[in-house]
Amino acid sequence: NGAEILETRAGVQTLADKYIVVMNDGMSDKDFDSHRSWVNRTHRRRLIRRGAKAMGGMKYTYNFPTGLKGYSGHFDEQMIKEISKRADVKYIERDARVQINAIEQQDNVPSWGLARVGSQEPGGTTYYYDSTAGEGTTAYIIDTGTDIQHEEFDGGRATWGENFVDDMDMDCNGHGTHVSGTVGGRTFGVAKKSNIVAVKVLDCNGSGSNSGVIMGMQWATEDAQSKGADTSVVNMSHRVAFSQTSNDAAKAIAEGGVLLALSSGQDNVDVAEASPASELSICTFAASTEQDGKADFSNFGQVVDVYAAVDGITSDKPGGGSQVQSGTSKASP
The missing domain is CATH 3.40.50.200 (Peptidase S8/S53 domain)
Structure with missing residues (x-):
């Protein structure tokens, strides 16, 4: 079924085409590295081969000492759909203004x-x-x-x-x-x-x-x-x-x-x-x-x-x- 893209609540000022991706609980560092390598490769291919809208790709990587793993970045809608299909992704959320x-x-x-x-x-x-x-x-x-x-x-x-x-x-x-x-x-x-x-x-x-x-x-x-x-x-x-x-x-x-x-x-x-x-x-x-x-x-x-x-x-x-x-x-x- 893929990962859920969380619904944005009322009052949230989202940032265009910017997302936060959170990985499944208990993911190993090795698997996390592998996932991020896949994201970078796939993002580059989309930019080069498919003429996709220029996006910055991955920006921040999260790896809290107590286990929360994820990343944020600038991705188009199709790339986010590709990420959401991955079984190792827990959920995806739109980045927002603070x-x-x-x-x-x-x-x-x-x-x-x-x-x-x-x-x-x-x-x-x-x-x-x-x-x-x-x-x-x-x-x-x-x-x-x-x-x-x-x-x-x-x-x-x-x-x-x-x-x-x-x-x-x-x-x-x-x-x-x-x-x-x-x-x-x-x-x-x-x-x-x-x-x-x-x-x-x-x-x-x-x-x-x-x-x-x-x-x-x-x-x-x-x-x-x-x-x-x-x-x-x-x-x-x-x-x-x-x-x-x-x-x-x-x-x-x-x-x-x-x-x-x-x-x-x-x-x-x-x-x-x-x-x-x-x-x-x-x-x-x-x-x-x-x-x-x-x-x-x-x-x-x-x-x-x-x-x-x-x-x-x-x-x-x-x-x-x-x-x-x-x-x-x-x-x-």
Whole structure:
């Protein structure tokens, strides 16, 4: 019968002629290599002999330590039909647009989020935390990049990891630096002595692809496991409509012993319609108000694990200094 080409859900902004292919569970590395060689040969033949529309072919290869195997690329419809006939393919999904969650920004507004983390009741003005302050732990920020030279990271706690969206190893948007500062900045961070690793998957406009994000997830997982999964956390503060591949990648991170913290999204819908926030094995954060109510824009539902402060959160900005941002992106860090 062949592999299923998953139906695209409402609200998903797909990328033309771009697909993610996921292999059957338990596939060996040898068989995976053989399959990809077949894809490359078949794709080249189609371009040369059949006059097929020029496509880029395979781009990213996924091979998570805990078993998820697959790849993404630029293929025409006929090539996807050929791939779907293979008995070793589990499913195929259209690649989709991914976008950051921040919804507004204003300057010079005091932050209340840290005080809320350190208080049992709303209205607190002091942040209480353990003196270790996250020292020895590492947070992988899968986002728009991070200004690793920012003074809030004490000249070395923030490092550059990998880039899966462009050729600029910098945060030209500001979202990722703000998230990183909320996690580990000296002044605004929850874990003020933690290490930050920048994994860039979103461009200057805060936009990227699901396939690129999944590649960032794999890189972070492998790096975390090489350094000690039990002292690592992966943060993702962006949104994509439901994607089975994204959920499977998130599950692979959790099965590898790494905590994945994810914002729920801000479409005011059940989080079951968002990815990978709907994956049960990760920690999903929704947005709360200063009075501990649900923020009116926040996603919700039984899958949500924690509600956290998101409105008027002060943190770092590229080039130095600070700025205020709001949105569910601020909940998970």
